[in-house]
Amino acid sequence: MTRPRDALRLTDVVALRRVVTRGGAERTALLRAAASRPIRAATALREWHELLLFVLGHPRDQVEWDLASDAVQRVAALAGEWRETSPRLYEALLNSGIAGAPVEGNFSLTLVRWLLQQWPDGVVLMQVDAPLDEVRDILRTLVLPVEQELVDWDFADGEALLTSVFGSTSSCWLPRLVALLDALPANERVRAHLFARLRLYVRVIGSGTSCDVMSALAHMRAVNDRRCFHPTGMQRGADVPALMALPPVRAQRLGAVASQRRIDSARTVLATMGRETDPVTHASAVSLFDMGRGLTIALYALAPSHRLAFDSYVGFMAFRNGAPLAYGGAWIFPGRSKIGINIFPAQRGGESAWFFAQLLRLYHTEFDVDRFEAENYQLGYGNPEGLRSGAYWFYYRLGFRPMTAPLQQLAAREFDRLASRTGYQVPKVVLGELVEAGLELTLRTASGPVLDTAVLTEAVQQHIVRRYAGDRVRAMSAALRRIRTVLRDVLHDVDVDQHALHLWALPLDLVDDLESWSPGERKKLAQILRAKGEPDETRHQQLLRAHRRLLNGWARVLLPAG
Numbered sequence: 001m002t003r004p005r006d007a008l009r010l011t012d013v014v015a016l017r018r019v020v021t022r023g024g025a026e027r028t029a030l031l032r033a034a035a036s037r038p039i040r041a042a043t044a045l046r047e048w049h050e051l052l053l054f055v056l057g058h059p060r061d062q063v064e065w066d067l068a069s070d071a072v073q074r075v076a077a078l079a080g081e082w083r084e085t086s087p088r089l090y091e092a093l094l095n096s097g098i099a100g101a102p103v104e105g106n107f108s109l110t111l112v113r114w115l116l117q118q119w120p121d122g123v124v125l126m127q128v129d130a131p132l133d134e135v136r137d138i139l140r141t142l143v144l145p146v147e148q149e150l151v152d153w154d155f156a157d158g159e160a161l162l163t164s165v166f167g168s169t170s171s172c173w174l175p176r177l178v179a180l181l182d183a184l185p186a187n188e189r190v191r192a193h194l195f196a197r198l199r200l201y202v203r204v205i206g207s208g209t210s211c212d213v214m215s216a217l218a219h220m221r222a223v224n225d226r227r228c229f230h231p232t233g234m235q236r237g238a239d240v241p242a243l244m245a246l247p248p249v250r251a252q253r254l255g256a257v258a259s260q261r262r263i264d265s266a267r268t269v270l271a272t273m274g275r276e277t278d279p280v281t282h283a284s285a286v287s288l289f290d291m292g293r294g295l296t297i298a299l300y301a302l303a304p305s306h307r308l309a310f311d312s313y314v315g316f317m318a319f320r321n322g323a324p325l326a327y328g329g330a331w332i333f334p335g336r337s338k339i340g341i342n343i344f345p346a347q348r349g350g351e352s353a354w355f356f357a358q359l360l361r362l363y364h365t366e367f368d369v370d371r372f373e374a375e376n377y378q379l380g381y382g383n384p385e386g387l388r389s390g391a392y393w394f395y396y397r398l399g400f401r402p403m404t405a406p407l408q409q410l411a412a413r414e415f416d417r418l419a420s421r422t423g424y425q426v427p428k429v430v431l432g433e434l435v436e437a438g439l440e441l442t443l444r445t446a447s448g449p450v451l452d453t454a455v456l457t458e459a460v461q462q463h464i465v466r467r468y469a470g471d472r473v474r475a476m477s478a479a480l481r482r483i484r485t486v487l488r489d490v491l492h493d494v495d496v497d498q499h500a501l502h503l504w505a506l507p508l509d510l511v512d513d514l515e516s517w518s519p520g521e522r523k524k525l526a527q528i529l530r531a532k533g534e535p536d537e538t539r540h541q542q543l544l545r546a547h548r549r550l551l552n553g554w555a556r557v558l559l560p561a562g
Contacts, residue, residue, distance in 0.1 A: 035070075052068045053346035096272075125203075141194065305499060332537075366538060378391060497529055
């Protein structure tokens with residue numbers, strides 16, 4: 001009688017992960033042995049799946065990559081079995097990213113529409129978190145006039161009200177609600193706002209072949225077929241100045257079909273873990289960059305209708321050997337950029353510093369960024385996970401520093417103690433003080449004014465209040481009339497983007513000497529407005545950075561506030 005194999009436990013996988021990230025010589029044999037053992041606990045399966053994704057991103061050789069690839073498919077098959085035989089275990093795989101596992105999240109209207117298009121039979125409304133009165137207010141706007149009185153009847157909760165409005169078949173609630181919103185005679189901004197107020201939690205369950213598409217994090221390998229192996233271990237550190245000095249990486253700009261495929265892939269990757277970002281959800285164009293050593297970074301440009309007035313919010317998703325590595329974005333304005341990254345849990349412990357340095361290099365060369373800012377939330381302020389992860393010291397090792405001399409001295413002292421004292425922990429009060437202030441990385445001294453776009457936005461608001469007594473209709477009308485007059489002589493040469501013109505009319509109205517600008521300066525301003533409406537904002541940022549007359553005009557407005 002043969003003895004049944006021992007099941008792979010969570011503690012086994014955690015211990016194996018330490019061996020794999022350390023690069024132990026025995027890791028391939030241990031991975032193969034682990035892959036042959038059954039798994040009976042959801043926590044062990046989740047951790048095993050994440051370890052396999054890590055190996056796909058950082059394999060020692062082709063043997064390991066093949067081993068992990070096959071094992072990931074077996075994980076997906078086991079999740080499918082649990083769905084039929086063990087609902088409790090299957091539910092414990094929620095938002096794990098395992099192919100076919102359930103997904104739940106509070107998503108935007110745009111993403112929910114996309115989910116319904118991709119998996120019309122697998123997307124359902126699970127929960128309504130808005131108070132009953134809030135649900136009433138919104139549905140009263142959506143239903144027919146003859147029904148409005150019924151919305152105010154006595155209902156136990158939002159779900160009971162939805163049952164009354166849409167029927168007892170809950171799988172129909174979400175598509176019918178979206179259809180009502182789409183029929184509303186309002187703009188998309190209003191529809192999205194009403195949908196967000198409902199605070200709906202949506203569930204996605206793949207079925208049949210659709211589950212193969214819905215959550216296969218490890219199956220995004222088509223992004224880059226050239227794999228990088230690590231026969232002698234991983235590269236832990238990064239020489240940021242040396243990387244910044246390398247030549248720019250040429251962008252692989254994609255056509256409409258290929259771009260949409262990358263957008264769909266990124267949405268899928270994020271949705272399977274209950275996440276979403278604006279540049280991916282509202283993307284208009286994608287550019288791919290092969291950074292070497294198996295790293296591909298995709299930049300996602302916001303659609304013109306969703307762009308910010310000042311910052312160009314350019315999102316990214318990074319892939320290592322085709323396996324998703326990280327996501328985030330940069331908020332770019334001449335002279336500086338805020339930046340935020342989220343490395344997927346499965347990929348932590350790898351070459352994170354090298355990857356982040358390559359990401360900085362990409363934004364630096366594509367958008368001529370002089371200074372990067374890491375906001376305090378990224379570092380752990382109001383973010384316990386960021387605090388526990390040691391994000392502050394991760395940025396610090398790459399050259400980011402506090403913005404004031406006292407905090408620079410404090411951070412240097414604590415960093416020295418961490419390096420010299422085994423087991424030393426920075427006191428919570430001190431770490432809290434450090435993370436609250438944020439960090440910055442200065443690559444070179446800015447050649448022009450460095451403007452705070454939050455302060456610039458506040459200046460626009462105060463301009464509306466002071467000059468137009470808070471009358472925004474009158475303010476916009478007057479600003480548009482002025483800008484069109486200023487640009488009248490150049491509009492026949494440059495087709496100005498109208499959405500950008502409305503975004504910038506009041507900010508430009510802050511500048512008191514527009515009428516004295518030369519024809520060349522006015523034409524360049526028109527080109528900036530036109531570029532704001534292009535598929536991506538690369539050229540917009542280049543032109544804006546070069547227009548010193550405009551930047552100096554805004555700087556004069558902000559000087560009293562600074």
